[in-house]
Amino acid sequence: MRPKMNSRKEVIAQFVTAYYEQHDRFPSEKNIVEATGIPAGSVHRYLKEMKDSGEFVSDGGRRSTRPEELNHVSGKNIMRVLGFVACGPGQEEEERFIEYIHMPECMVGKGECFALIAKGESMIGAGIHPGDYVIVRRQQTARPGDLIIALSDGKNNLKKLALDEKNQKYILQSCNPDKEAFPDIIVDELQIQGIAIGVYHSLEKET
Numbered sequence: 001m002r003p004k005m006n007s008r009k010e011v012i013a014q015f016v017t018a019y020y021e022q023h024d025r026f027p028s029e030k031n032i033v034e035a036t037g038i039p040a041g042s043v044h045r046y047l048k049e050m051k052d053s054g055e056f057v058s059d060g061g062r063r064s065t066r067p068e069e070l071n072h073v074s075g076k077n078i079m080r081v082l083g084f085v086a087c088g089p090g091q092e093e094e095e096r097f098i099e100y101i102h103m104p105e106c107m108v109g110k111g112e113c114f115a116l117i118a119k120g121e122s123m124i125g126a127g128i129h130p131g132d133y134v135i136v137r138r139q140q141t142a143r144p145g146d147l148i149i150a151l152s153d154g155k156n157n158l159k160k161l162a163l164d165e166k167n168q169k170y171i172l173q174s175c176n177p178d179k180e181a182f183p184d185i186i187v188d189e190l191q192i193q194g195i196a197i198g199v200y201h202s203l204e205k206e207t
Contacts, residue, residue, distance in 0.1 A: 008036075008038050008042060008046060009046050009049075009050070011036050011038065011097070011099075012032055012036065012038065012043060012046050012047065012050075013050065014099060014100045015027065015032055015035055015036055015100065016032070017100075018078040018100045018102075019031065019035075022078050029043050029044060029047065032047075036097060037097070077102070077103050077104070077105050077108050077109070077113055078100055078101075078102050079100070079101060079103065079108075079113045079114050079115055079135070080097055080098075080099075080100055080114050080115070081097070081098040081099050081100070081101060081114070081115045081116070081117065081133065082095050082096065082097060082098070082114050082115070082116060083095055083096045083098065083116060083117070084116060084117045084118075084119050085116040085117070085118060085119065085134060085149060085156055085157070085158045086119055086120055086155070086156060086157050086158065087118050087119060087120035087121060087122045087123040087128060087130070087157075087158050088119070088120030088121065088122045088157075088174075088182060098117075101115055101133065101200075103135060103198070103200075107198060108135055108137070108197060108198055109137070109197070111137045111138070111139075112137070112138045113135055113136060113137050113138065113197070114136055114138060114194070115133045115134060115135050115136065116133075116134050116136060116149070116158075117131065117132070117133060117134070118130055118131065118132045118133075118134050118158065118199075121176060121182070122158075122159070122174040122175065122176050122182040123147070123158055123159075123160075123174065123175045123176070124175065124176055125174075125175035125176050125177065126147060126160070126175040127199060128147075128158070128175075128196075128199050129201060131201065132199050132200065132201040133199065133200040133201070134158065134196050134198075134199050135196065135197055135198035135199065135200065136149055136193075136194035136195065136196055136197065137194055137195050137197050138193070138194045139192070139194055139195060140191070140192050140193075141192060142161050142192050142195055143161070144161055144162050144163050145160065145161065145162075146160070146161050146195050146196075147159070147160055147161075147195065147196035148160075148161045148172075148192050148193075148194070148195055148196070149192070149193040149194045149195075149196065150172055150190045150191070150192060150193070151190065151191040151192075151193055152172070152185070152187045152189070152190040152191070153187075156193070157172060157185070158196065159172035159173055159174065159185065160172070160173040160174075160175055161173075161192075162184075164186070169186050169187065169188055170186070170187050170188070170189075170190050171184050171185070171186055172184060172185040172186075172187065172190070
């Protein structure tokens with residue numbers, strides 16, 4: 001099931017909260033426009049509405065704003081959910097902001113991270129199921145055995161990296177015992193966009 005897309009107002013509120021927690025200061029309207037892609041006029045209008053309603057309060061008379069009861073929270077890695085990633089045949093996926101999530105630094109570290117929502121069942125053997133939030137550390141290098149976000153032939157995919165040293169080819173391995181339905185992908189070149197370092201999914205109750 002596709003997650004509910006947040007309204008512009010919710011996106012702005014989430015960004016202000018996340019920015020304050022990460023930088024210990026309040027974002028300008030320009031910061032919000034650049035991070036969210038929401039037009040400047042809309043950002044200004046929504047900020048004014050939230051200030052007038054009491055959701056935000058002025059920050060010492062500056063144009064920046066902050067949530068009224070926001071407490072600074074340390075030890076959190078605040079990251080953006082940037083769309084979906086294929087766990088199966090590669091798919092062209094446009095990077096698009098969905099929401100912010102907070103993860104403890106003790107679990108994901110302090111590097112630049114983002115999250116993607118898994119589509120497909122090729123990685124269920126690695127504990128990644130459709131709809132799971134895959135936590136990715138942004139980097140361009142990886143070692144065999146790493147779970148990577150790979151870009152090959154213009155398509156993104158989440159796979160386990162292997163190397164055919166004899167033929168000097170990369171192997172993008174599925175983690176599903178049904179190899180007929182989820183075959184490995186052999187490529188000459190690929191671009192690594194990040195390494196999967198964690199996964200979050202909800203536990204469903206038995207009926």
